[in-house]
Amino acid sequence: MNHESDPTRSLKRLFIIIGNKASTGDFNLNDLPSSGGRMDIVCRFIAQSLFISHGIRKDSGAIGVLLGEPDPPRSILVHGGKVRYMSPDERNVAGLIRKALKHRGEEWKETSPGIFTAKKSVNEILSELGDFSIFYLREDGRDIFDLSIGPEEKTVFVMGDHLGVGGDIEELILRKVRGIISVSPLSLQADQCVVLIHNFLDRLERSRNIELD
Amino acid sequence: MNHESDPTRSLKRLFIIIGNKASTGDFNLNDLPSSGGRMDIVCRFIAQSLFISHGIRKDSGAIGVLLGEPDPPRSILVHGGKVRYMSPDERNVAGLIRKALKHRGEEWKETSPGIFTAKKSVNEILSELGDFSIFYLREDGRDIFDLSIGPEEKTVFVMGDHLGVGGDIEELILRKVRGIISVSPLSLQADQCVVLIHNFLDRLERSRNIELD
Structure with a gap:
């Protein structure tokens, strides 16, 4: 892939959610749960991936893989270092997603500053993340506290919405x-x-910095 | 206080946020950040205090102490074991707060199932929580991981919104x-x-249960 067209390249932490019923077309900003196919979950996910108090994590990104009608799959990527005009409330994030969904191209296209969309499945996205360590969230998984992450390691965390992740997708x-x-x-x-993942990584980085001091 | 009128009695974990500009009157559900005085922050706070995946924490509650115009202070309490008809999206929580704010009484009054309002300041509320250990969140505080909480201990955690907590209120x-x-x-x-607080307490409870097994 052309590096210029790869919005994940400068990210260190990436979070991916599968929005099983999340709209890939127009939806009503006054009814994100129903008309948006639980778009409220995707919006909160993106906001929590990027925002801290009075700031944005510039090395972090979030991707919503939307699998609802009318045109699944459709993915939205928000880059913390490039995004502008986003605030953490659901309606604001949803408005930017809605705008991005008007674009119908195959490859990543920036539809607002720092917001990209492409007709990609989670499998296609993960295949392009060759330099990331990929982790999958599941209740029977190993406790994150036991995880060892290198100081320069780039990580991506994949999880489902309220409906989880379908068996065929999970297998891939x-x-x-x-x-x-x-x-x-x-x-x-x-x-x-x-x-919780951010906090684990933040604490890990702090303890490394203390050791270096 | 009459036990029947104390909605905090059956709670074990309680979270209180000071909403410095949060509306104490009517506000626009389509513009929570501005017309609501960052009511979006209060809504997310309440939702995160109560919701887990596919369920509500019945032993947990959240209080928003609203200090915006026209009638500050006004507090809203949501009881996880009693609340009905609440979903975790901001607009839904905001709609229930807006309804509660139509009530103007001094003492706790249930305005929807599990949602109470009273004309109380954070100081008055804390004074009524005699059987709770009170913790205050501040960036220079002691790491929660070093905290020792007893198995039956009832805890309340107080924090500010994006504007923090005013000096006079903090002193109290x-x-x-x-x-x-x-x-x-x-x-x-x-x-x-x-x-993060919930996760700390959840892990503490799990480790206690493992010891008991």
Whole structure:
């Protein structure tokens, strides 16, 4: 792939959610759960992947792989280092997704600053992430606290929405993963998993920096 | 206080956010950040305090202490064990808050199943939580991982929205706290702090249960 056209290249942490019923066409901003096919879940997922208090994680990105009607699959990527005009409320994120969905091309196309869309499945996306370690979130996975991540390692974490991940899709994902991980003794929402993964990695980086001091 | 009128009595984990500009009157559901005075933050905070995947934490509650115009302070309490008809999207939570704000009484009044409102400040609320250990979130606090919580201990965690907590209010809170804690090396949004606190307590409970087995 042409490096210029690969929006994941400068990312270090990437989060991917499968939106099983999430709209790939127009939807109503006043009814994200129903008309958007639980687009509210995708919006919270993107916001939690990128925002901290008064700022955005510039090395982080989020991808929603939308599998709802009328034109699945359709993926939306938001790049924390490039995105502009995004605020963390669901309606704002949804508005930018809705705008991106008006584009119908095959390859990544930037539809607003830092927001890209392409007609790609999760399998195609993972195939293009050769320099990332891929982790899959599942409740029976290994506790993230036991995970060893190198200081320069680029990581991507894949998970489902409220409906999980379909068996055929999961099979393709599992062929590519470095590990299956879990973040909690309870079954959590996808955006909650993102918060916990970020915290694990933030603490890891802090402890490395303290050692270097 | 009359036990029947105290909606916090059956809770074990309680989360309180100070919404510095959050509306205490009517606001537009299509513009929570601006017309609601960052009501989107309060909504995400409440949702993250209560929801897990496909369920609600019945022993948990959330309080938004709203300090915006026209009638501050006004507090909204959502009880995870009693709430009905709430879904985790911001607009749904905001609609229930908006309904509660139509009530103007001084003491806790249930305005929808599991949703209560009262004309109470954070100081008044904390004064009524005699059987809770009170923790205050601040970036310079002690790492939550170093915290020791008893198996039957009831805990409440107080934090600010994007504007933090005003000095005079903070002073009153600090007189009542068991500790000042922090959850991350970075400055996070309030709802992200809630996710991390829940995870800490969930892991603590699991390790206790494993010991008992």
